Amino acid sequence: MNLINISGNTFYIRGGTNTGLYLFDNNSALIIDPGLSGARPNKIIKILNERNIELKYIINTHEHNDHFGACSQFKEYYKDVEILSSEEAKLYIEKLELFSKYIMGGKSNIFMDEKLKNRSPKEICIDTVITEGILNINNKKFEVFNFKGHTPGSIGVLTDDKVLFVGDLLVGEEMLSKYDFLFLFDIEEQIKSLERIENIDFEYMVIAHSKKFISKDESYKIIDKHKTAIDKYMNQVRTYLNNPITIENILKHIIVNNNLSHNYKEYHFFKSSLISLISYLIDLGEVNYILKDGELLYYTKNK
Structure with a gap:
């Protein structure tokens, strides 16, 4: 596991869920999508300690536990870390049982709960709700975009290095070729979100489930493939x-x-x-x- 530079102060750590990292001038950091709880957050903490980086902020792009599950472990280690999400994502992150109830359409059961066992082992509290627009953190400006579709609370985050983190708005080509029946909450909003990307001024994109980050030109191809999958x-x-x-x-x-x-x-x-x-x-x-x-x-x- 390595800290990979994308551009300027923007990095990411590859994994089952890719984790973004923005390094501030004072060597503190913001991470985007910490991933599941377990061994991974401990490895990330080790990477940060080796570089004398202190984690100050966590942004969750949406309300699925393979993106936010590690928040509680980071909170245990970094007592003052500030955890952020959209209002809709906050509802599900703070009430973990709601996701399985939504999927089942009623009370969940052991068959589903066993499949969703990689939940955060402890409760998570969202400290700050963020909305679309400019987000000022530690004297740096980030831009937040509503990317509803995959979930009601999905957002994207653009750093000042023009790196766009899109969460699960898209999946990598290698995953899309195997699993093209996409997990979507709102088809109309998903299509709108895909179309919005073309009007955003970014140079690189990080997809949460992909083997590499991509350029804006490369993103057009994968956006078209997602639209084709929906149409199919x-x-x-x-x-x-x-x-x-x-x-x-x-x-x-x-x-x-x-x-x-x-x-x-x-x-x-x-x-x-x-x-x-x-x-x-x-x-x-x-x-x-x-x-x-x-x-x-x-x-x-x-x-």
């Missing part, structure tokens, strides 16, 4: 909706026809994304429903 599954859903069908049967077709590997947790993630897709098509005025013999069936409206 939206068109599949439209085809299945030619006749009244349940969500469970649509999901079965998607999993089987696209050879999507899955466990209990991933099945529910897929189902959540499918519901988001259908809700988007309903909002577009394309889809209606009927209740028949105890089943809820969706279908495409006659044009």
Whole structure:
């Protein structure tokens, strides 16, 4: 594990979830997406100690524990560290049980909880809620962007070195080629967020789940691939909706026809994304429903 310089005072540490780091002039630091709890935060602390860097701030790009889970360990070591997130992310970060309830659509169970066991071992408190716009920290300016779509509370962070951290708005090409049925909360907002990137003045981008950081020119290619993935599954859903069908049967077709590997947790993630897709098509005025013999069936409206 190494501290890799991207540009100027902006660095990152590769991992299952890439962690950003901005080094201030006084050798204190801000990190973006600390990752899961466990061995990784201890290794990051070692890296910081070897360079006499003191962690002062943590920004969480969104409310999934593989991004914020280590906050509690950093808080134990750096007592005065300030933890920041959006208002929507704060709700889920401070109430860990809400995520599994949202995924299940009701009370969770041991099957799901075992799959989500890599949670923060202790409660996390968000000290400061941040909103879109200029964020002043330690006499430096960062810019925060609403990148809703993957989650309601997703944000991006741009440093003064023109490095843009996008969290899970995008995934790396190597991951996208294997898992293109994306975990999305709001399709309309996701599309808007993807389109916003092109108008942001940045030179490099850090994707949380990717093997490398990329240039702005490289980002256009992967943005297009994400749009293509959304269109691919939206068109599949439209085809299945030619006749009244349940969500469970649509999901079965998607999993089987696209050879999507899955466990209990991933099945529910897929189902959540499918519901988001259908809700988007309903909002577009394309889809209606009927209740028949105890089943809820969706279908495409006659044009």
